[in-house]
Every structure is written in C-alpha cells, then in structure tokens.
Amino acid sequence: WSFVCVLSSINVLHYDKWKNTDAVETMVCFLDAVLTEFIDKLEEYRDSDNRDHRQTFMFMERAYNFAKSNRALGLGVLGWHSLLQSKRHAFDSQEAYDLNSEIFREIKQRSYKASEELAEKFGEPEVLKGYGRRNATLNAIAPTTSSAFILGQVSQGIEPIWSNVYVKDIAKIKTTIKNPFLEELFEEKGMNTPEVWRSVRDNDGSVQHLEFLTEQEKDVFKTYAEIDQMAIIYQAANRQNHIDQGQSINLLVHPDMPIKEINKIHITAWKLGLKSLYYQHSMNAAQKFKQKKECVSCEA
Numbered sequence: 001w002s003f004v005c006v007l008s009s010i011n012v013l014h015y016d017k018w019k020n021t022d023a024v025e026t027m028v029c030f031l032d033a034v035l036t037e038f039i040d041k042l043e044e045y046r047d048s049d050n051r052d053h054r055q056t057f058m059f060m061e062r063a064y065n066f067a068k069s070n071r072a073l074g075l076g077v078l079g080w081h082s083l084l085q086s087k088r089h090a091f092d093s094q095e096a097y098d099l100n101s102e103i104f105r106e107i108k109q110r111s112y113k114a115s116e117e118l119a120e121k122f123g124e125p126e127v128l129k130g131y132g133r134r135n136a137t138l139n140a141i142a143p144t145t146s147s148a149f150i151l152g153q154v155s156q157g158i159e160p161i162w163s164n165v166y167v168k169d170i171a172k173i174k175t176t177i178k179n180p181f182l183e184e185l186f187e188e189k190g191m192n193t194p195e196v197w198r199s200v201r202d203n204d205g206s207v208q209h210l211e212f213l214t215e216q217e218k219d220v221f222k223t224y225a226e227i228d229q230m231a232i233i234y235q236a237a238n239r240q241n242h243i244d245q246g247q248s249i250n251l252l253v254h255p256d257m258p259i260k261e262i263n264k265i266h267i268t269a270w271k272l273g274l275k276s277l278y279y280q281h282s283m284n285a286a287q288k289f290k291q292k293k294e295c296v297s298c299e300a
Helices: 012-018 023-046 050-070 079-085 093-120 143-150 180-188 194-203 214-222 230-242 259-271 285-298
Strands: 006-012 073-078 167-172 175-178
Touching: 006 012, 006 023, 012 079, 023 073, 023 093, 023 259, 073 079, 073 093, 073 175, 079 180, 079 214, 093 230, 093 285
Parallel strands: 006 073
Antiparallel strands: 167 175
C-alpha cells in the first residue's frame, strides 16, 4: 500500500449559511466520485494494450491498492479565524471553543452519514466489509494557502491570520490586502483612514497600539504572533475528538523562546492526542530587530 487520500476544504466563514443544508454530504459524495475516477483511470491503464499505460499502472499500483481497499477521504475546512473575527470572537475565547466543537461535530456526523448512504448504494471497500461505511477515513485538516486566497482571501485552514494588512504578489502586480472585518470595525468607529492603515502596516499588521480600540476588540484582531501558541494546541485538541485523521497545525514561536517552553508545547500536543505538528515558524531578523528597538525606546 501507498497512502492515498482525496482532500478538499469547506469554507467555514459561511458556516451559518450551510450548517442546516446538505453541503457536507455533497462534499463527501464529490470526493468519493473523485476517488472513483482515480481508480477507474488506473484500471484502464492496467488493462490497456499500451505498454506505457501498463507501466504507469505499475508505478501507481500501491496507491491503487490502498485507494481501492480503503477509499480514504479527508474533508477539512478553511476560513476558521475569519469566521471568529466576523463574529467578533477572540481566538482563545470560550465562544471560539464552543463554536469549534459545534462545527467539527457537525462535519463529522454529516460526513459519516453520507459515507453510510454511499455504502448502501455502491458497496463497502475491502477493509470495511460489515461496517456499513464506504470510506475508511473522512476528515482531515489540510494546508490551504492557495484555496483560502481564491475563496475570498480568508484565513488559511484552522490557523490564525498572520497580519491584518499585507502586500500580495498577484501575477505582475502587487496589491495591498486588508482584513475586511477590521476594516468594517474601523468604518464603524469612523477611523477607516489611510493613516490608521499605515500605522497597522508599520506595526507588522498589529492593532495592539491603537488606543481607539477596546481590549476585547484588540483580542479579536490579534495576529498569529500575538496569540498564545498553547491556545492553538488546546483548540486543536478540542476539535481532534471529531477528526479521524490529523490536522495541519503550524506554530509561530519567538526566536528567544526557551527550548523548555517549546518542548512543553510539543509534549502538551502529544498528551492531548494530536497526531502531529506541521511547521514551526519564527520571526525574521528585521522583525526581531524592530521589536527590540521599540522595547528599548519604551524603557523608562
């Protein structure tokens, strides 16, 4: 066997629009259909008179065997932090934890139901004979950098946003992307001005220095580097109960964070049942220098 999984992500920014529909079931049927096409195409190569096609099947035979026997799918999400900000929930708030459980419980229940219905119509694969399901796995949180941008510049996967304003290279032009939910808040306060946005940009996309925002609003619009990384672990563990595969979980640690603290994060993730961690990001040299410079200037 060579592991094969068909992945896709549903945009949870619009959760309130699709939560009472068959959107999840439709996604599962779509992914299963993609897997069927993959298997059928390889069987065509296997049975072909064309030598190159048969050779292609030989290279893909282990992947074919796994796909045929397990029919593994991985339906995940993107836009998680965008959803929280649209509702004005801080990333580590109790409201966020409650919504986290609700969404992933809903996705799991609906995806399992869809797999059971598919098994009734089209049968069970080899490893699931007698279990009443068509797919060995159904849920996974994949990296979604490109998908998140295409689907409205929403936040990636289950990650916090990196910055409330940034410059994006698109084809032959560069364009400034602003956080639409922060822009909405600025508009409400009559502070949606170029000067304010320049201030946010000059502070690495942070709003923590803006005196016209409340503490709760500052919490809502914290960036990746400003959110306690342990909160990311706890939140991931909270949703892992409803995910049969793993999650793409990235961490952003300060370059001066003690090794003991980094180790604590990893051990906690393991103890709470997370199956893996993905990238560990850090600040670049310019950000670190700027932070040190500002700290010195604030000293009494």
